[in-house]
Amino acid sequence: MTLLLALCILLGLIGFGVPIAVALIAIAVGIFWMADVDQLIVAQRLYRGVQSFPLLAVPLFILAGQIMSRSGISGHLVAFAKTLVGQMRGGLAAVNVVTSMFFAGMSGTSMSDTAAVGGMIIDPMVKRGYSRAFTGAVTAASSTIGIIIPPSVPMVILGAYLGISTGALFAAGLISGVVLGLALIFVAWLISIRAGYPVEEKFALRRAGSAFVKALPALLMPAIILGGILGGIFTPTEASAVAVVYGAAVGMFYYRTLTPALLYQTLCEAAVLSGAVMLVTAAAHVMGFAFTYEQLADSILRPLAEL
Structure with a gap:
């Protein structure tokens, strides 16, 4: 899944009235599913996303x-x-x-x-x-x-x-x-x-x-x-x-x-x-981890770094 496709799906879900937290988690679940990663990581990262003093x-x-x-x-x-x-x-x-x-x-x-x-x-x-x-x-x-x-x-x-x-x-x-x-x-x-x-x-x-x-x-x-x-x-x-x-x-x-x-x-x-x-904070952490895991952000950062 490319970064552009993930963002388009995210905006589409939000546009159809899906709660933001649910949309963020859905994108992360889709990325992990396509990468054949155990979905248990979603629950773990949700907890880690708010486990901060x-x-x-x-x-x-x-x-x-x-x-x-x-x-x-x-x-x-x-x-x-x-x-x-x-x-x-x-x-x-x-x-x-x-x-x-x-x-x-x-x-x-x-x-x-x-x-x-x-x-x-x-x-x-x-x-x-x-x-x-x-x-x-x-x-x-x-x-x-x-x-x-x-x-x-x-x-x-x-x-x-x-x-x-x-x-x-x-x-x-x-x-x-x-x-x-x-x-x-x-x-x-x-x-x-x-x-x-x-x-x-x-x-x-x-x-x-x-x-x-x-x-x-x-x-x-x-x-x-x-x-x-x-x-x-x-x-x-x-x-x-x-x-x-x-x-x-x-x-x-x-x-x-x-x-x-x-x-x-x-x-x-x-x-x-x-x-x-x-909940939105935790969901954003999950999606951010999914982007990092699949190195989706590199598709944008690499061309900018080469300028």
């Missing part, structure tokens, strides 16, 4: 983000962001982006970012006269910051597999995420001027201070995580555990919105999301 950070960061989302922190972040950029033309669009930047420092995934921020700000934007197309575009574009600003689940996976310092990836992601967020705000501002979208309330120091105090515990989470990792206080995996404990403490004792029943529901949701992410 750094990867323990993935479900824990996801859980930390879900806890903060369920604690109702999104509303406080939106209120604080509105005091900062609401006075701009098209202020709610800028609020959308800034809130995504704040929430990215807690969730680590774009899915959590979209669900938490979109659920809070899409309806208010539409009611204020923003078009649904523009509202959806801003929300979708800003949610990509969720996997750039640390803690980032994809960066944890990348660092675990390639042996790259997760702390260095987080530091690079912080700068890149802020630059991307500012660029999105600038573009949204230009479009809002042309479309005549409204301005929100003017800046008031007292209101901004009050909103900042309410949002401060959530804003401290990325600082604790990144500062602890770069300062050598704890590893990324330990940082994820700290984030879970910190998020639960903030939700239960500061905001007092995280009840035992809600915590149980949050654990179930985080387990489902973590299972999906880890």
